[in-house]
Amino acid sequence: MASRVQLEASWLRHLAPEFEKPYMRGLRAFLQAEKAAGVQVFPPGAEIFNAFAHTPLERTRVVILGQDPYHGPGQAHGLCFSVRPGVALPPSLQNIFKELERDLGIPRPQQGCLIPWADQGVLLLNSVLTVAAGRAASHQGKGWETFTDCVVDLVNRHCRGVVFMLWGSYAQRKGAAIDRDRHCVLTAPHPSPLSAHRGFIGCGHFSAANTWLARQGQPPIDWELPPQPKGTA
Secondary structure, eight states: TTOOOOOOHHHHHHHHHGGGGGHHHHHHHHHHHHHHHTTOOOSOOGTTTTHHSSGGGOOOOEEEEOOOOOSSTTTOOTTTTTTTSSOOOOOHHHHHHHHHHHHHOOOOOOOOOHHHHHHTTTEEEEESEEEEETTTTTTTTTTHHHHHHHHHHHHHHHSSSOEEESHHHHHHTTTTTSTTTTEEEEEEEEETTTGGTTTTOOOHHHHHHHHHHHHHOOOOOOOOOOOOTTOOE
């Protein structure tokens, strides 16, 4: 895993020690065993750390916390909630776009690749970075949560004035230790069809994030997505 994938330099400077710890060695052994057993793992190995590649630590301005990668073919590519262009929009992403339209008047995108957000400093971080094909949550409890807890803690301590969007109880528990005096923490129900209408629709997080960033003297996030992100054709 770590030997084949080079974590982006600004993250690696801080996270390199994690790859030598017992939990990560155990996670590496688990993933190797999955591969040896013929299990298809999503996202592909080269895209497991995609969120970090597109959003270096020092450029992180917003963090959206997800839970697990999508487990359907061709969906996951290392950014939470994001799918490749041409892939049908999952229900949670449809609700995210619905709230984006309601909040900012941005027409709902017809494709779900969120790379343009990531390239502006939106860290799209899943708690668990891999999953077995067709088996939701199959890689939970294998070590990824410890690694991504370190990532959240690193942003919390190293950065200032970051907007954390915590959607659903899982993300809110993971972000419980974020310094509210140092950062902006926005909470809402998860955008899944089971909970979106209990407060995610109407939360106003996209405009609230830009208002906060403006107060920090930073440019807003352009939440509008192009029909075809650069480099994804």
